[in-house]
Amino acid sequence: MSERIPGRVSVQTRALHRVFAAVAAEQLGSPATAVSARVADDAGRLGVTVEGPAARRSDSPSLVRLGELARDAVSEKGGRIAGVVVGRVSVRITDAAVHTGRVS
Numbered sequence: 001m002s003e004r005i006p007g008r009v010s011v012q013t014r015a016l017h018r019v020f021a022a023v024a025a026e027q028l029g030s031p032a033t034a035v036s037a038r039v040a041d042d043a044g045r046l047g048v049t050v051e052g053p054a055a056r057r058s059d060s061p062s063l064v065r066l067g068e069l070a071r072d073a074v075s076e077k078g079g080r081i082a083g084v085v086v087g088r089v090s091v092r093i094t095d096a097a098v099h100t101g102r103v104s
Contacts (some may be wrong), residue, residue, distance in 0.1 A: 054093045072094070075089050
């Protein structure tokens with residue numbers, strides 16, 4: 001059993017923003033720098049809003065499905081990384097690029 005060390009650990013809001021933006025960007029196929037995140041209280045849980053572009057190939061899921069995957073990842077993976085309980089997650093896709101894989 002490990003010994004408890006006195007002190008306190010706090011995670012700053014900016015770190016939470018970056019964690020949630022990076023997790024959402026991974027699902028949306030966008031660079032993390034292109035995705036932003038905001039956090040707010042959601043009845044004792046952490047509400048998260050992420051916003052950014054989605055990049056998809058012709059064989060990838062629809063934009064709505066990419067948004068759902070990003071929402072789920074922010075809630076589960078982002079919450080686990082940040083060590084917080086995530087409440088409501090809103091995803092706003094601001095732009096879309098579709099890559100067909102064809103070269104002209």
